[in-house]
Amino acid sequence: MAIDGKPNTKGRTSGKPRSKAYRYINPPTDEPWLHLTHELLRSPALMALSQNALKILFRLLDEHLAHGRSENGELRVSQQQLSEHCGIRYQSVPKAVRELEAIGLVAVVRSGKLLGKDAPNLYRLTMYGDGSLSAPPTNEWKRFRSIEHAKERIKAVEDKYQNERRKRPLSKMQRKKAINTSVNVTELSAVNAAPLRGDI
Structure with a gap:
């Protein structure tokens, strides 16, 4: 069994135990966890999100974690579940989901509307690989270089949806x-x- 020792001058494991401080900054060993990159946390896409969209994003991250990070692309969460867990109005959920899609953080793999009333959507988080297809992350959110650009995209998608809805x-x-x-x-x-x- 490999020894979790600190590296020596050549970058190899010295066999000496690491300090307690190192253990404290490592991911937890007694509960599930996932990673969020520095690039994502500082991205214009994330900074442009509304409060509702951000809540739903974290709910989908939680769902991804609950399935052992192996079912991305098949994350099944209903509109009712998103509303209750995130503490937002039921009618406000679709707009927040459209926002996440517009900004490229989330993809709706299959709309619940295809299956009937109240059927849940299937979601994919674009910053992680698709476990069902063995596909790498698509990271559409990376295309935005400023918060203004990201907000313009969100507004354009919502305006298009509302125009089509009025027809x-x-x-x-x-x-x-x-x-x-x-x-x-x-x-x-x-x-x-x-x-x-x-x-x-």
């Missing part, structure tokens, strides 16, 4: 809710002009 037909319940929350004539006119599902 979708409304259900009767959605129209009623929109009418009740309209604050001016312009908004009310837009709601009345929107097609109902079944009309097109």
Whole structure:
């Protein structure tokens, strides 16, 4: 069995035990852990995140750790679970997930919408390899060189989503809710002009 000794002048293990201080700065041996690189912690992508997105990122890191770091790409967490664990509104979860996708820290491998109501998404953390495919980290977050650039990307993705969402037909319940929350004539006119599902 190899001796965990401090290196000698040639960089080889001397056989002498390391100091207590060295043991204290090592990763824990009695509980799971994962690494976050210096580059990631100082990255514009991470600095540009909203509080909700940051909470969800840490929840996904926790899920990755709970599966022994071997199921990245198949991290299954429902919208309800993210809402309850992170302490954020249920309706706010999708926007925070879009933010993480836009910035390249998280990829949605499969949307729960494909399986029906309340089915969980499958997530992949891009800073780690994909265990199921034996693929290396993709690190899309590295392409951002400034916080401003990262925030512009987040805003562009969200604006595109909202524009596409406005083009979708409304259900009767959605129209009623929109009418009740309209604050001016312009908004009310837009709601009345929107097609109902079944009309097109």
